[in-house]
Amino acid sequence: MIPYGRQEVKDRDIEAVVEVLKSDFLTQGPTVPRFEEFIARRVEAEHAVAVNSATSALHIACLALELGPGDVLWTVPNTFVASANSALYCGASVDFVDIDPRTGNMDVEALRSKLIDADRVGPVPKVIVPVHFAGQPTEQELIWELAQHYGFKILEDASHAIGASRQGEAVGNCRWSDIVVFSFHPVKIITTGEGGMALTNDPVLAERMATLRLHGITRDPELFVHAPSPDRSLPPWYYEQQMLGYNYRMTDIHAALGTSQLRRLDEYVTRRNALARRYDELLEELPVQVPLVLPRNRSAFHLYVVHLVDASPDRHQMVFEELRALGIGVNVHYIPVHLQPYYRRFGFRAGQFPVAEAHSTSAMSLPLFASLTDGQQDQVVSSLKQVLED
Numbered sequence: 325m326i327p328y329g330r331q332e333v334k335d336r337d338i339e340a341v342v343e344v345l346k347s348d349f350l351t352q353g354p355t356v357p358r359f360e361e362f363i364a365r366r367v368e369a370e371h372a373v374a375v376n377s378a379t380s381a382l383h384i385a386c387l388a389l390e391l392g393p394g395d396v397l398w399t400v401p402n403t404f405v406a407s408a409n410s411a412l413y414c415g416a417s418v419d420f421v422d423i424d425p426r427t428g429n430m431d432v433e434a435l436r437s438k439l440i441d442a443d444r445v446g447p448v449p450k451v452i453v454p455v456h457f458a459g460q461p462t463e464q465e466l467i468w469e470l471a472q473h474y475g476f477k478i479l480e481d482a483s484h485a486i487g488a489s490r491q492g493e494a495v496g497n498c499r500w501s502d503i504v505v506f507s508f509h510p511v512k513i514i515t516t517g518e519g520g521m522a523l524t525n526d527p528v529l530a531e532r533m534a535t536l537r538l539h540g541i542t543r544d545p546e547l548f549v550h551a552p553s554p555d556r557s558l559p560p561w562y563y564e565q566q567m568l569g570y571n572y573r574m575t576d577i578h579a580a581l582g583t584s585q586l587r588r589l590d591e592y593v594t595r596r597n598a599l600a601r602r603y604d605e606l607l608e609e610l611p612v613q614v615p616l617v618l619p620r621n622r623s624a625f626h627l628y629v630v631h632l633v634d635a636s637p638d639r640h641q642m643v644f645e646e647l648r649a650l651g652i653g654v655n656v657h658y659i660p661v662h663l664q665p666y667y668r669r670f671g672f673r674a675g676q677f678p679v680a681e682a683h684s685t686s687a688m689s690l691p692l693f694a695s696l697t698d699g700q701q702d703q704v705v706s707s708l709k710q711v712l713e714d
């Protein structure tokens with residue numbers, strides 16, 4: 325089976341991990357802050373907080389943005405459940421904005437009109453989570469403009485998009501948002517095994533997230549709120565838990581793998597783009613719509629998603645099953661989150677977000693990863709041709 329995505333681990337990655345295993349620190353050593361610094365520098369953000377997954381990063385980001393009971397977070401239905409779950413972890417509720425059929429990203433016009441309605445009858449969202457679907461940057465500057473008017477915070481879920489850029493600026497620089505999150509799960513662009521990172525240009529948010537990652541504990545004397553005895557100096561072992569945090573640490577083992585992988589980020593994104601262009605050409609004659617990249621965007625091409633043209637949901641499923649039977653590991657991104665049983669019980673139902681729903685019954689992610697060979701890609705295309713011509 326040619327999978328839809330897979331990691332590439334090279335000897336130098338393994339050596340980097342082994343080096344940490346032989347060192348004094350497995351977790352919380354010098355490698356995590358160095359990895360944070362490398363990523364922050366790479367995307368030109370000021371602060372980075374590494375954690376054990378993007379899901380954890382989304383959670384502490386929402387907490388840092390003070391999302392809580394009574395608040396609402398909006399995201400898109402066309403995403404992995406974690407983008408929405410992060411609000412529920414905080415006791416907030418979730419609503420969705422439909423997607424732009426061209427990109428699968430949040431439809432800015434749909435967002436604008438939903439905000440106008442919410443402004444009239446409420447509730448206005450506290451946090452909005454745009455998702456850079458398949459690695460294509462969202463129209464982030466437009467969402468930012470709306471945030472200036474309506475006062476919501478922006479948390480970009482860039483799990484797919486490390487290495488992508490818009491108008492020459494790296495996704496992750498936080499120019500048009502409060503916090504950006506990356507995932508280092510093995511199917512993503514670069515991996516740490518499991519891992520994620522939250523980036524921000526706001527030192528207060530960075531500090532809060534760093535504390536939330538570590539049980540809510542701080543050891544920085546400047547941040548202490550309660551001195552144990554005012555007439556004595558602080559004992560050297562003193563620390564304070566000031567909020568309810570978690571153990572969301574990334575380990576040095578993971579960070580060493582990530583640091584080593586990061587060196588190949590450009591190479592990976594270049595290869596993914598080359599493979600995407602090659603798919604575009606090879607699929608020209610087939611009844612599929614190839615992904616559109618907006619003119620000012622460079623996608624990281626985490627996914628290569630085609631749409632079957634004029635195909636019923638039944639045909640979509642048949643094509644999927646036949647490709648799998650031929651050893652082509654296609655996938656569907658995504659089942660709309662609002663249609664998950666857990667979300668239906670909040671009252672969501674089919675028909676509410678028609679573009680995302682239609683997307684989910686025509687979209688097919690073809691295998692795309694940096695080490696995919698031209699030969700494997702040819703095999704994917706000829707299998708697709710065979711199945712579609714049936």
Ligand SMILES: *Cc1c(COP(=O)(O)O)cnc(C)c1O
Nearest residue numbers: 377378379404406483507509520
């Ligand atoms: C992968 C992914 C996540 C979760 O990432 P983990 O690192 O596995 O927790 C969140 N959002 C999106 C859009 C993703 O693709």
